[in-house]
Amino acid sequence: xxxxxxxxxxxxxxxxxxxxxxxxxxxxxxxxxxxxxxxxxxxxxxxxxxxxxxxxxxxxxxxxxxxxxxxxxxxxxxxxxxxxxxxxxxxxxxxxxxxxxxxxxxxxxxxxxxxxxxxxxxxxxxxxxxxxxxxxxxxxxxxxxxxxxxxxxxxxxxxxxxxxxxxxxxxxxxxxxxxxxxxxxxxxxxxxxxxxxxxxxxxxxxxxxxxxxxxxxxxxxxxxxxxxxxxxxxxxxxxxxxxxxxxxxxxxxxxxxxxxxxxxxxxxxxxxxxxxxxxxxxxxxxxxxxxxxxxxxxxxxxxxxxxxxxxxxxxxxxxxxxxxxxxxxxxxxxxxxxxxxxxxxxxxxxxx
Amino acid sequence: xxxxxxxxxxxxxxxxxxxxxxxxxxxxxxxxxxxxxxxxxxxxxxxxxxxxxxxxxxxxxxxxxxxxxxxxxxxxxxxxxxxxxxxxxxxxxxxxxxxxxxxxxxxxxxxxxxxxxxxxxxxxxxxxxxxxxxxxxxxxxxxxxxxxxxxxxxxxxxxxxxxxxxxxxxxxxxxxxxxxxxxxxxxxxxxxxxxxxxxxxxxxxxxxxxxxxxxxxxxxxxxxxxxxxxxxxxxxxxxxxxxxxxxxxxxxxxxxxxxxxxxxxxxxxxxxxxxxxxxxxxxxxxxxxxxxxxxxxxxxxxxxxxxx
Numbered sequence: 001x002x003x004x005x006x007x008x009x010x011x012x013x014x015x016x017x018x019x020x021x022x023x024x025x026x027x028x029x030x031x032x033x034x035x036x037x038x039x040x041x042x043x044x045x046x047x048x049x050x051x052x053x054x055x056x057x058x059x060x061x062x063x064x065x066x067x068x069x070x071x072x073x074x075x076x077x078x079x080x081x082x083x084x085x086x087x088x089x090x091x092x093x094x095x096x097x098x099x100x101x102x103x104x105x106x107x108x109x110x111x112x113x114x115x116x117x118x119x120x121x122x123x124x125x126x127x128x129x130x131x132x133x134x135x136x137x138x139x140x141x142x143x144x145x146x147x148x149x150x151x152x153x154x155x156x157x158x159x160x161x162x163x164x165x166x167x168x169x170x171x172x173x174x175x176x177x178x179x180x181x182x183x184x185x186x187x188x189x190x191x192x193x194x195x196x197x198x199x200x201x202x203x204x205x206x207x208x209x210x211x212x213x214x215x216x217x218x219x220x221x222x223x224x225x226x227x228x229x230x231x232x233x234x235x236x237x238x239x240x241x242x243x244x245x246x247x248x249x250x251x252x253x254x255x256x257x258x259x260x261x262x263x264x265x266x267x268x269x270x271x272x273x274x275x276x277x278x279x280x281x282x283x284x285x286x287x288x289x290x291x292x293x294x295x296x297x298x299x300x301x302x303x304x305x306x307x308x309x310x311x312x313x314x315x316x317x318x319x320x321x322x323x324x325x326x327x328x329x330x331x332x333x334x335x336x337x338x339x340x341x342x343x344x345x346x347x348x349x350x351x352x
Numbered sequence: 353x354x355x356x357x358x359x360x361x362x363x364x365x366x367x368x369x370x371x372x373x374x375x376x377x378x379x380x381x382x383x384x385x386x387x388x389x390x391x392x393x394x395x396x397x398x399x400x401x402x403x404x405x406x407x408x409x410x411x412x413x414x415x416x417x418x419x420x421x422x423x424x425x426x427x428x429x430x431x432x433x434x435x436x437x438x439x440x441x442x443x444x445x446x447x448x449x450x451x452x453x454x455x456x457x458x459x460x461x462x463x464x465x466x467x468x469x470x471x472x473x474x475x476x477x478x479x480x481x482x483x484x485x486x487x488x489x490x491x492x493x494x495x496x497x498x499x500x501x502x503x504x505x506x507x508x509x510x511x512x513x514x515x516x517x518x519x520x521x522x523x524x525x526x527x528x529x530x531x532x533x534x535x536x537x538x539x540x541x542x543x544x545x546x547x548x549x550x551x552x553x554x555x556x557x558x559x560x561x562x563x564x565x566x567x568x569x570x571x572x573x574x575x576x577x578x579x580x581x582x583x584x585x586x587x588x589x590x591x592x593x594x595x596x597x598x599x600x601x602x603x604x605x606x607x608x609x610x611x612x613x614x615x616x617x618x619x620x621x622x623x624x625x626x627x628x629x630x631x632x633x634x635x636x637x638x639x640x641x642x643x644x645x646x647x648x649x650x651x652x653x654x655x656x657x658x659x660x
Binding site for chain 2: 051052090099104147
């Protein structure tokens with residue numbers, strides 16, 4: 001059990017190919033940290049540097065107080081679960097889980113105890129003699145987890161471990177992983193491109209884009225206060241509405257509506273952001289009335305999303321599922337002015 | 353792919369329509385070609401087999417195909433004679449003593465080398481690999497004089513080795529190992545490269561060293577490639593006449609089966625019946641090796657081309 005610190009970490013392949021730029025994060029002991037971002041954003045590279053599979057070009061990575069830059073992967077006291085699971089295909093489930101312990105020259109009785117314990121936790125007792133090819137995707141994934149658990153490492157690294165599972169199993173495994181994290185009381189670092197996994201599992205989330213860390217915070221924090229346009233667009237589904245506006249004092253003027261901002265801002269161009277759930281069929285004191293012409297209606301049972309035009313801007317609204325709307329209708333909706341976001345047109349940083 | 357396409361076409365084309373006929377014709381031609389090729393290979397072998405069981409007087413007077421019609425006259429005499437005369441026992445023993453080390457040595461070295469070429473980082477790796485594989489293009493005959501004079505200069509010749517109490521075939525083993533290495537290394541390196549890198553990384557984190565990864569992960573996963581390589585190398589060495597003749601010569605104590613067979617024709621010009629029996633006998637061993645390993649071979653021959 002230990003904290004993990006990325007201190008000004010850089011990964012450069014050639015002089016002009018830098019995949020991780022000045023990465024600074026401190027992951028607390030026993031924390032579940034999720035690294036999330038679109039593919040190619042450097043999140044896997046950041047994890048692999050911690051695992052010892054990639055050299056660190058600049059900066060320091062510390063596990064606990066120990067700088068691990070030059071420590072071999074096997075001596076870092078970490079365990080990793082790969083996206084492909086990387087099970088040894090010719091070994092039984094038991095041998096797969098025992099392998100890291102055999103490598104550590106642990107006595108046979110201790111190995112047996114640990115493997116049996118892990119298989120009990122993961123429900124693999126009946127499969128110990130099977131080869132990986134005779135297992136389902138979910139079972140293989142649990143074997144990969146088991147191989148990590150048996151070592152009782154200080155830090156668990158998980159590289160998109162759920163992306164090869166079908167949707168139902170993924171949801172189930174998400175919950176199991178959180179339970180496992182609670183039971184093991186160990187630091188988890190979890191890499192994913194799926195913002196739903198990030199939001200549901202992480203104690204904190206670190207969002208990366210193009211090799212640069214965008215924001216670190218709790219899921220709620222990031223959802224309510226995205227630091228910039230990228231984070232605002234990446235987290236949340238359907239994505240946040242972005243409307244170009246012209247600001248003057250505390251009013252923002254879009255192509256189809258005006259809205260009063262909670263505080264005054266410098267005059268000029270900006271991007272107004274609001275999530276679909278803040279544009280609803282309720283129009284109260286805090287709401288700004290907006291007329292929308294509906295193009296597409298999506299009924300999900302518990303929710304109803306309207307996709308359409310306000311002025312010349314495309315927006316999404318989330319309305320009561322019982323509201324009767326058809327494509328082509330014009331509807332009057334209310335925009336909750338308490339949860340607006342304004343992003344600088346140049347820097348894309350959030351002004352509030 | 354093509355099989356699937358053909359199958360689909362067949363199911364959609366109506367019977368006796370033009371595409372159906374064209375396809376039928378195409379198939380038939382393919383079958384005829386395959387059957388024809390098989391016959392071309394099988395018939396002489398069959399002739400050899402039948403001749404080897406015929407009395408010598410008949411071999412010399414009538415063709416082998418007449419033997420299959422009555423009156424049937426078959427005998428094991430040729431095999432008895434062959435095994436009791438002409439040092440066949442020694443020759444068979446020699447052939448094994450040549451073939452087994454000449455297979456084991458290059459395959460072992462090639463496996464280590466291929467692992468290094470495929471998964472270890474060292475300077476000029478790709479250039480060295482290229483040079484190594486380039487040796488495939490060197491004609492065997494070009495090497496005889498320099499290698500043999502090297503062996504002679506360093507006493508790696510049968511007489512000298514025997515007087516030192518060593519097996520007389522060491523030079524031949526080394527020569528076969530050298531000739532087999534470029535291809536073996538190339539085949540295995542290609543196979544090893546296709547093993548998923550995650551496995552190696554996982555093993556690295558699990559604490560396995562290079563040798564452990566090689567013995568516990570790479571080798572068990574490469575059984576198909578190794579099996580096909582062993583078949584290739586064994587067949588080549590077993591059937592080799594030239595290399596053996598050059599490096600150990602034709603004396604009875606050291607010469608393998610192929611050399612002995614060649615001598616049979618020379619010294620026993622009339623002993624044609626013995627040759628048939630001996631030749632067939634010499635084919636049995638490679639056949640047995642091939643059949644025992646062929647289920648790996650079929651998978652392994654795709655090594656390096658298609659993902660296995």
